[in-house]
Amino acid sequence: MTTEATLADSLAVADRVRALMVRHGIGKRQQTTELCRILDLSFSQGHRKLRGSSPWTLAQIRKVAEAFGEAPTQLFGAQENGLGAPGAQPREAMLNMGAFEGPCIAWIGEPLGPYERAEFVAYGEGERWRIVRCDGAPGERAHEVLKIEIHPRRGEAERPAVAVVDADQAAAEALCDYFAQNGFAATAYDRLAAFADALHAQTFDAVVTDWLFDGHTAAAAIEAVRRSARPDAPIFLLTGDLLTGKASESEISEVIRRFDVACYEKPARLAILVADLSKRLGRA
Known part of the structure; x- marks a missing residue:
């Protein structure tokens, strides 16, 4: 059982795809471009596929074959892979082994007789197959499994939750979009009351807030963060009110000192803000 397509398998599939x-009349110089079009890959990804240095998935092989009106089995080459059974076909299946259950690709052979044995057997369930380890006699309709491939999915790292509090809803949503593009899960709040309600219901890994909201400052909200379930969350104060004289420099200075707040003047340079936030969260 393999966890990734072996280099030999990738090279063999790449050779068959080029052939x-x-x-179908696709010259050598056009093959990478054509593969990128079919599989929606970048040029470098397509180049690695055709060199055999990048593993092929079952879905990709099928898509290439279908694009040229050919059977996918022509690209699998079961006999050439040493499976020793002309009827063996790769199938999408679910592997059940102890506490593990997950998708796999299995090369499934002929039905087993009542006195035949195999380490793994497959049972057809409608259009799907279920693979199990066979410790004794196989059940009725059991097929021999000749090869199993598991392609683990790389788990996406948890995205830090960021609250963006700004009376300008459009500005808050734009900042949330920028955070999302850089690996954060950001939520916009255009009222201090709405943010306060959210703070009672959930925790935030970081908070980015404006200063003035309908004559009120964000001081109380900032203090509430420091009293929340995540009191060490980085807090960034973004304001353009210092230049206009609407905000009190002494009040903001006091909040910075008391609650360890970073202050940026608007319009903030977002790349620098994200770099600072990433560093404070240990993601830099």
Whole structure:
């Protein structure tokens, strides 16, 4: 059982894909471009596929074959992979083994007789297959499994939760979009009361807030963060009111000292803000 397509498998599939393209009049110089079009890959990704240095998924092989009107089995080459069974076909299946249950690709052979044995067997369930380890006699309709491939999905790192509090809803949503593009899960709040309600219901890894809201400052909200379930969350104060004289420099200075707040003047340079936030969260 393999966890990734072996280099030999990738090279073999790549060779067959190149041969298929030649048969359909696709010259060597156009093959990477054509593969990128079919699989929606970048040029470098397509180049690695055709060199055999990047593993192929079952879905990709099928898509290439279908694009040229050919059977996917022509690209699998079960006999050439040493499976030793002309009828073996790769199938999408679910592997059940102890506490593990997950998707896999299995090369499934012929039905087993009552006195035949195999380490793994497959049972057809409608259009799907279920693979299990066979410790004794196989059940009825059990097929021999000749090869199993598991392609683990790389888990996405948890995205830090960021609250963006700004009376300008459009500005808050734009900042949330920028955070999302840089790996954060940001939520916009255009009222201090709405943010206060959210703070009672959930925790935030960081808070970015404006200063003035309908004559009120964010001082109380900032203090509430420091009393919340995540009191060490980085807090960034973004304001353009110092230059206009609407905000009190002494009040903001006091908040910075008391609650360890970083202050940026608007319009903030977002790349610098994200770099500062990432560093404070240990993601830099």
